[in-house]
Structure formats: structure tokens, C-alpha cells
Amino acid sequence: MAVTDAALCAPFAPLVVRIIAEAQVIDDRIIKIDHFLNHRIDAVLMQAIGAELARRVAPFMPDLVLTAEASGIPPALTTALALGVPLVYAKKYAPLTELPAYSRIVPSPTRGGDYRLAVARAVLPADARVVLIDDFLANGGTAAALAEIIAEAGARLVAAGFVVEKTFQRGRERLAIHGPPPVAVLAQVARLAGGRVVMAATAQR
Amino acid sequence: MAVTDAALCAPFAPLVVRIIAEAQVIDDRIIKIDHFLNHRIDAVLMQAIGAELARRVAPFMPDLVLTAEASGIPPALTTALALGVPLVYAKKYAPLTELPAYSRIVPSPTRGGDYRLAVARAVLPADARVVLIDDFLANGGTAAALAEIIAEAGARLVAAGFVVEKTFQRGRERLAIHGPPPVAVLAQVARLAGGRVVMAATAQR
Numbered sequence: 001m002a003v004t005d006a007a008l009c010a011p012f013a014p015l016v017v018r019i020i021a022e023a024q025v026i027d028d029r030i031i032k033i034d035h036f037l038n039h040r041i042d043a044v045l046m047q048a049i050g051a052e053l054a055r056r057v058a059p060f061m062p063d064l065v066l067t068a069e070a071s072g073i074p075p076a077l078t079t080a081l082a083l084g085v086p087l088v089y090a091k092k093y094a095p096l097t098e099l100p101a102y103s104r105i106v107p108s109p110t111r112g113g114d115y116r117l118a119v120a121r122a123v124l125p126a127d128a129r130v131v132l133i134d135d136f137l138a139n140g141g142t143a144a145a146l147a148e149i150i151a152e153a154g155a156r157l158v159a160a161g162f163v164v165e166k167t168f169q170r171g172r173e174r175l176a177i178h179g180p181p182p183v184a185v186l187a188q189v190a191r192l193a194g195g196r197v198v199m200a201a202t203a204q205r
Numbered sequence: 206m207a208v209t210d211a212a213l214c215a216p217f218a219p220l221v222v223r224i225i226a227e228a229q230v231i232d233d234r235i236i237k238i239d240h241f242l243n244h245r246i247d248a249v250l251m252q253a254i255g256a257e258l259a260r261r262v263a264p265f266m267p268d269l270v271l272t273a274e275a276s277g278i279p280p281a282l283t284t285a286l287a288l289g290v291p292l293v294y295a296k297k298y299a300p301l302t303e304l305p306a307y308s309r310i311v312p313s314p315t316r317g318g319d320y321r322l323a324v325a326r327a328v329l330p331a332d333a334r335v336v337l338i339d340d341f342l343a344n345g346g347t348a349a350a351l352a353e354i355i356a357e358a359g360a361r362l363v364a365a366g367f368v369v370e371k372t373f374q375r376g377r378e379r380l381a382i383h384g385p386p387p388v389a390v391l392a393q394v395a396r397l398a399g400g401r402v403v404m405a406a407t408a409q410r
Contacts, residue, residue: 038294043292070294073274077248077282089244092275123245
């Protein structure tokens with residue numbers, strides 16, 4: 001593969017500078033950047049994020065972007081716009097809902113409670129070359145559920161892209177269960193310590 | 206006001222032709238266009254929808270787009286991109302959750318059950334000129350809740366924009382409770398009959 005992991009996960013400066021300057025560190029596992037990445041969206045930055053994710057995953061020739069509602073939708077939509085392909089977002093339902101669809105139950109550590117992620121069969125064709133996009137790769141619960149849904153549909157997960165990866169959690173391992181896809185990340189957080197964000201690139205210096 | 210209601214609600218041809226050709230009429234109140242408007246998103250069409258909504262609401266000089274997760278996010282984000290302003294989306298929580306935020310309980314006729322829509326105080330400033338954007342204006346429950354949140358924040362609802370309005374429901378009346386904002390709509394569905402969608406423009410001929 002000509003695309004190296006270092007290139008796929010190089011720090012994206014317009015994002016990294018804002019995380020370092022503006023992220024609120026809630027505890028040693030949770031950072032809040034919801035005033036520009038989710039809840040409130042800086043539209044110009046989100047367009048740049050989508051363009052950069054698209055540039056990094058384009059070599060894997062995806063023809064569909066898949067994400068989960070709700071916070072995955074902004075980066076997934078701007079990535080889909082830059083790639084010129086459709087976007088499918090998995091919908092959330094109560095865990096007990098039975099649906100005529102591909103679905104998986106996902107635990108929600110930040111909001112509490114489990115939920116069911118579902119994708120209608122009609123919108124995920126068996127021949128699709130799917131790129132999975134989400135705002136965060138943390139414990140990998142959502143990503144693993146989407147990867148299983150892609151596999152169940154008979155489609156192919158050709159790459160994954162995340163705006164922020166918390167490398168100290170085990171998301172990448174869980175995503176790799178179904179064959180490790182190439183993973184693009186724009187900002188890798190190595191740890192949260194003393195109210196500060198330590199980026200992976202900084203930590204490696 | 207120089208902007209007429211007819212201009213604000215003129216049929217947007219690229220959308221209307223697809224609704225007429227592809228919408229599934231579930232019963233006399235529900236249409237499904239989730240293979241290009243929500244669930245699966247035609248990114249190119251969604252960008253055109255955002256550009257058109259932005260063009261229609263721009264005269265009211267909004268400086269913030271407000272919507273509700275999840276299906277409001279795609280048209281709201283492309284509208285925000287075209288306007289060059291930030292997007293805030295209200296988050297959904299269980300009705301009983303108490304939050305340090307502006308919030309309202311909204312009934313959900315399509316998915317069942319009530320939920321709480323919430324906007325953190327920090328992302329909705331009192332001097333904001335807000336345009337409310339959503340995919341559907343149907344019974345107006347979401348729109349009315351967002352209008353109340355805007356009023357509670359001391360911000361100003363300068364206009365609203367919807368991709369599709371079901372004019373046979375009472376959404377516009379409920380939205381007008383807090384002073385009727387100018388409303389832009391790209392496709393007005395007058396009724397659903399015999400498995401067919403009847404557009405308002407067609408009905409008026």
C-alpha cells in the first residue's frame with residue numbers, strides 16, 4: 001500500500017491548533033470540543049475537515065460514506081461532498097426496537113444507556129465500497145457496530161476516517177476485528193493530563 | 206418586506222421532480238424520501254438545497270443556523286456553509302433528563318415517544334440573529350420547540366427554512382405563536398392521495 005499510516009494520520013493543523021487552544025478537558029478520558037465540532041459547528045472548519053478526510057481516503061476509491069447519527073453527520077457530509085458520493089447515516093432507536101434492517105446494539109458511555117444503530121437494507125448495497133466516517137474514534141463501539149453492519153450487508157469497508165482519535169482508548173483494536181481497514185485521522189490525542197490535551201505528534205517529539 | 210411569500214416558497218425544481226418521481230407514500234400523512242433526503246443523502250442535491258435555502262433567507266441577515274438532530278443537520282449544514290455562518294444543532298435526550306441548558310420536550314409522532322431537545326446556553330448568544338432550518342415542517346412540534354428556545358435565550362428568530370412542508374398539517378400555525386417569521390420552503394406538499402404526492406403548486410393550477 002502506497003499510502004502510509006503516517007500520511008493517513010498526519011496532524012491537520014487547522015484542527016489541531018483549535019483543539020489545543022480551546023478543548024475543555026472534563027476528566028482523564030473526556031474532552032469537550034462541542035463549540036466547533038459538534039453541537040455548534042464551525043461550518044468553514046467542517047468543510048476543510050471534510051476536504052482533508054476525502055483527500056486521504058480517496059485512494060481507496062469509496063463510493064459511499066457511512067456514519068451514525070448525529071455527531072458523525074457533519075464531517076461525513078462534508079467528506080461525501082468532497083468525494084462526490086452519497087452519504088448514509090445509521091439511525092438510532094431504542095434497543096428493543098426490532099427493525100427490517102441491519103442493526104447492532106451499541107453502549108453509550110457519554111450519554112448513558114444503550115441504543116440500536118440501524119441501516120435499511122435498501123440504502124447499503126452489497127457491492128458498495130464504504131468509507132466509515134465519524135467525529136471521534138474512542139472506545140470504538142460505534143465504529144465496530146458500523147463495520148459489522150457493512151459486513152452483514154456484504155459490502156466492503158475500504159477505509160475509515162475520524163476527525164479525532166483518542167489513541168489511549170482501544171477503538172482501533174475493536175475496529176480491526178473485521179480486518180483492519182486503512183484509518184485516516186486528523187488529530188490524535190495521546191492523553192489528557194492536568195486539564196491539558198497532549199497530542200500524539202507532540203508526545204512523539 | 207420586499208421578499209414575497211411566493212418567492213420564499215417557490216418550488217425548487219431539482220427537489221420537486223425527485224419527490225414526485227421517487228417519494229413513497231406510506232399513508233395519507235407520511236411520505237418517505239429517506240433514500241435521498243435523510244438516512245441516505247444525495248450530497249450533490251443536499252448542497253443545492255442548502256445553497257437555495259441560503260439564497261432565500263439571506264435577506265434577513267441571519268448570523269447563526271439552528272436545527273435539531275439528526276435529520277435537520279444535513280440541510281442546516283449546507284445552508285450554513287452557503288451563508289458562511291455557524292450551525293448549532295439541538296441535541297436529543299430522554300425527556301426526564303435535567304440539563305444546564307435551554308430545553309423543551311417534543312412529541313415524536315413518527316418514531317414514537319417524547320424526547321427533550323436541548324441547546325447549551327454558551328452556543329446560543331442573546332444577540333444572535335437565528336435562522337431555523339429543518340428537513341420537514343409537518344405538525345410543527347420541533348419548530349415550535351426551537352422557536353421557544355430561541356426566545357428563552359433572548360435571541361431573534363429572523364427566518365425559518367424547510368426543505369419540505371406538508372401544508373395540510375398545522376406546522377406554520379404552531380411556528381407563528383412566537384411571532385410569524387418569514388418562512389422559506391423548497392417543496393410544498395398539499396396532500397397525499399391514492400399513493401401519490403400532490404404538490405401545492407400543482408394543486409393551485
